[in-house]
Amino acid sequence: xxxxxxxxxxxxxxxxxxxxxxxxxxxxxxxxxxxxxxxxxxxxxxxxxxxxxxxxxxxxxxxxxxxxxxxxxxxxxxxxxxxxxxxxxxxxxxxxxxxxxxxxxxxxxxxxxx
Numbered sequence: 239x240x241x242x243x244x245x246x247x248x249x250x251x252x253x254x255x256x257x258x259x260x261x262x263x264x265x266x267x268x269x270x271x272x273x274x275x276x277x278x279x280x281x282x283x284x285x286x287x288x289x290x291x292x293x294x295x296x297x298x299x300x301x302x303x304x305x306x307x308x309x310x311x312x313x314x315x316x317x318x319x320x321x322x323x324x325x326x327x328x329x330x331x332x333x334x335x336x337x338x339x340x341x342x343x344x345x346x347x348x349x350x351x352x
Contacts, residue, residue: 239344240344241273241275241288241290241292241342241344242258242271242273244318244319244320244342244344245258245271245273245292245294245318247318248314248315248317248318248320249269249271249294249311249314249315251314252269252307252310252311252314254267254268254269254307255268255269256268256269256270256271257269257270257271258270258271258272259271259272261297266297266298266299266332266333267297267298267299267302268297269294269295269296269297269311270294270295270297271292271293271294271295272292272293272295273290273291273292273293273342274290274291275288275289275290276288276289276290276291287343287344288343288344289341289342289343290341290342290343290344291339291341292320292339292340292341292342293337293338293339294311294315294323294337294338294339294340295328295335295336295337295338296308296311296335296336296338297330297332297333297334297335298333298334299333299334300333300334302334304334304336308325308336308338311323311338312325312338315338315340319342320340320341320342321340321341321342322340323338323339323340324338324339324340325337325338325339326338326339
């Protein structure tokens with residue numbers, strides 16, 4: 239499964255809108271995902287797998303408690319075979335923003351070799 243598919247599959251059940259790369263609509267609470275792809279498990283001249291550096295951006299209103307949804311996001315990522323995430327408060331001009339960072343591998347390669 240591609241990283242983009244894995245993210246959608248993991249996060250859609252949380253009940254929030256999930257957008258790849260950017261969102262400019264009116265919703266106050268939503269998730270935006272992005273990732274960087276790195277070659278991994280090199281054999282011969284080519285990478286045999288892909289390693290993804292993933293960011294899940296959770297946006298919400300100023301006065302809402304972010305803890306419960308951040309926990310749900312982290313559990314959903316773990317259940318979908320993403321690595322244990324780091325949670326970082328980030329800047330937002332229109333409320334709260336948390337960057338949840340983790341990794342994902344595909345290509346049938348063990349995480350220990352990524």
